[in-house]
Amino acid sequence: MNSVERKRLNRVLEVKEEHPKEVGAVPDIDDFRYVKTEARTSVSTKRVPASSNKNSSPVRLEKKIRVSSVVKVEAPENWEAVLAGIKNIRLSGQAPVDTKGCEKAGSLLPPKERRFAVLISTMMSSQTKDEVTHAAVERLGENGLLDPDAIVRTDEATLANLIKPVGFYQRKAQFIKEASRICLERFGGDIPDTLTDLLALKGVGPKMAHLVMSIAWKNTQGICVDTHVHRISNRLGWVFREGTKQKTTTPEQTRMSLEKWLPKDEWEPINPLLVGFGQTICTPLRPKCGSCGINTICPSAFKEASSPNPKQKKRGLGPT
Numbered sequence: 001m002n003s004v005e006r007k008r009l010n011r012v013l014e015v016k017e018e019h020p021k022e023v024g025a026v027p028d029i030d031d032f033r034y035v036k037t038e039a040r041t042s043v044s045t046k047r048v049p050a051s052s053n054k055n056s057s058p059v060r061l062e063k064k065i066r067v068s069s070v071v072k073v074e075a076p077e078n079w080e081a082v083l084a085g086i087k088n089i090r091l092s093g094q095a096p097v098d099t100k101g102c103e104k105a106g107s108l109l110p111p112k113e114r115r116f117a118v119l120i121s122t123m124m125s126s127q128t129k130d131e132v133t134h135a136a137v138e139r140l141g142e143n144g145l146l147d148p149d150a151i152v153r154t155d156e157a158t159l160a161n162l163i164k165p166v167g168f169y170q171r172k173a174q175f176i177k178e179a180s181r182i183c184l185e186r187f188g189g190d191i192p193d194t195l196t197d198l199l200a201l202k203g204v205g206p207k208m209a210h211l212v213m214s215i216a217w218k219n220t221q222g223i224c225v226d227t228h229v230h231r232i233s234n235r236l237g238w239v240f241r242e243g244t245k246q247k248t249t250t251p252e253q254t255r256m257s258l259e260k261w262l263p264k265d266e267w268e269p270i271n272p273l274l275v276g277f278g279q280t281i282c283t284p285l286r287p288k289c290g291s292c293g294i295n296t297i298c299p300s301a302f303k304e305a306s307s308p309n310p311k312q313k314k315r316g317l318g319p320t
Contacts, residue, residue: 073257075262079261082297093276095277095279101272102118102125102211106121116190122212124176140162175201195209211224220264230251231282235282258270287304
């Protein structure tokens, strides 16, 4: 090392000692630690301009740069054939969701009133069969209660009695009354038109918010994942937990996994498609694989017993 290079090295060491954590300082090795995020870290070099201090000199630094990137996920094998097969099975339109799903709520009402009916129907749909939810919506309509102002003026006990026997009807009556008040006070009697505002309503989760945005506002921003979509997506091997090959454990994990590869034009129709498939063929218990048109390409076909195991039945372990 010649004298010029030695002087230059001394200058670098002096800067590091005087300003160990300032912007212009040479970074510690810890600053380059690997962090698992959706953005990748790259390293570039730049020169720091000389300061007014005569003793300082330009120093060559390494700097972290955050570069945004999109995580690409390869679509499952044969997904298009599987999807086409399910669409073919569903052509009959005989599932409960086809005539009594949330999208049917208030179908004959003007746009603003229909949006409110869709919101109320969706809020009641959790843990409740489509037929029960649909009947509750009809009772509300018959009593002039598909209107936020009318609901606010109705006592909670009456509202609860009208929507009974939807699941958790008393709590849902409370949430519906509160949502109606917010619709009147903040949205002029209409419903929220953003995911953020919908999710701010008590009793409205991601599944409901995405469904309302899609049906009421024709603005599909995400996939609506209910218990049927969650179950069937896992049976088909379409979804995995982040960074693993393990099944998803929550509807929200399923939504995020599906959205990474499913074409966006399928986001809206995938919910009623799989819900109806789950109501008629790919049922929670004892799925009807024998009569399923995709049983030759479904990875879960015939893997769940169509009837209780005789040994289990003898031991009293069969379904109750």
